[in-house]
Amino acid sequence: MIERTPILDIVTQLILLLGLVIALVPLWLVVVAASLNLQEVNTSPLPLLPGSHLIENLVSVWQRGDLGWKLFNSMLVATLVAAGKVFIAALTAFAIVFFRWPLRMLAFWAIFVTLMLPLEVRIVPTYAVAANALGPLQTILEVTGLARLWQLATGVELALEWNLLNSYTGLVLPLVATATGTFLYRQYFLTIPDELVEAARMDGAGPLRFFRDILLPLSRTNMAALATIMFLYAWNQYLWPLLVTTDRANYGTAVMQLRQLIPSMFSEPEWNIAMAGTLIVMAPPLLVVMLMQRWFVRGLVATEK
């Protein structure tokens, strides 16, 4: 379609440039600030070109914030969340779409409803569960009287405890317990032709074989998209890791560490160090979006709609 719209084209380009400025200037200024020395970073307005202290500041914040270890923690947690989600959601969707069993629809809705309430709005009671993941079972046993029965039978008081605070399990599991992904797989599995299932069965493939050799290879694109989006989601978590880890030295994540970089009122405002830290913490997800944008966009559009 060929149309001559010179004025509108100029306006369009201007809007795009403005958008680009809004999107990229803050990122650029973080890089600039991270490359200045203490005195330069506290002049206003900031210079628009980087200084010569970038490496020095990065090294300094890396050591001060123990970022090597924190980045490792973030990487581990984000990878576990992504892998766990990709795997568990596939299993569930498989069970819901390709099997008939009682309460199947109830299970589907029970999982689907969790989309409604993000972790943040039920943060206080979820924390209580993490403090003792067997607490719910204990309560159930007490209420039903089974705990008393146990005490009478064995003479030992029943006290189940499984503390998830300050553990990778605690950082990971609550983030995996959502419906994101299950729904994505379900929608996809529903489009798989019945003939494929019939053919597989005729060839003597059982359900697990069908899942492993046919369904999973077919779902590769979905898995990549889901993994990308869950990785970013987990990497960028802040409130949950803040609560569940009191032992910050060992289990703190990179994003949590940003809090330590805010210049205090009573010392020199080392914004160059703070921005160097920001740069390091935001680099991995930024790289994912820059290099794997196709998967990221696909995952985002597919999981949220």
Added chain:
Amino acid sequence: MDKRAWFRNTPLALALAAPQLLLVLLFFYWPSGAALYWAFTLEQPWGGGNVFVGLENFRTIFGDPLYWNSVGRSVVFALASTLLAMTLGMLLALAVDRRLKGHAGFRWALIWPYAIAAPAAGLAFRFLLSPEAGMIAYLNHSFPGLWNPIVNGWQAMLLIILAYSWKYVAYNFLFLLAGLQSIPKSVIEAAAMDGARPLRRMWDLQLPLLTPTIFFLLVVNLTDSFVDSFGIVDLTTEGGPNKATELLVYKIYFDGFKGLDYSGAAAQSIILMILVIALTFIQFRFVERRIHYS
């Protein structure tokens, strides 16, 4: 949704679904139930468990001016950031969708801010808009005290709105562009044949066809402004000055974990849950009746 061909093996199906069901029960249903329990009970000051107090906790909250302050601030934050992020995202999506030279590059880079963690964006904006350093502090040399989000509540609010919207412009842009590109070319071309110029087509064709996406985004933006704002507030204003930026989730966190008022925090969580569920419900109702144009 039923398939014609399926497997008949109930134990296996249960085993496959079990991990997720267990996780959901443990980390979703139990905590939600616990929130209800706490919201309607109160812990005894000298131990001895919780006693049922009915709506007492809710009465306390609704009678607390600090709570209403937090509600008001959250509403201002939600509406302003949603409006800002939606308008900009829409403008950019329409512009990229015109597919002028270089649009692929713009599309690529305009999404970047969404990758940044909210706390990182918060810290960056705290510096860039700080009253002593950064980008606009020099205004304070000429007009002392003009900009200081550390003492001025509304400026602090503006600061968190800007930091938050910055991230969500990218998010809205991405979805709106996907929506625009799913409109069949033939529809646009037919309108062009009828003599509709680009602006007319945007207004009369693309925007109306985009209503489902817009509506979806409105709901997500509002919900996320309650949920995803914690990191930004905690890294920029910490709820201050004088509680001017104490949004709902931030207040729940403070009452629950710093004030150790579990019942009060749980009651506030319940109210927030109802709000989020209502928003989601509206969205589902709308999505069901959404326009199909493929």
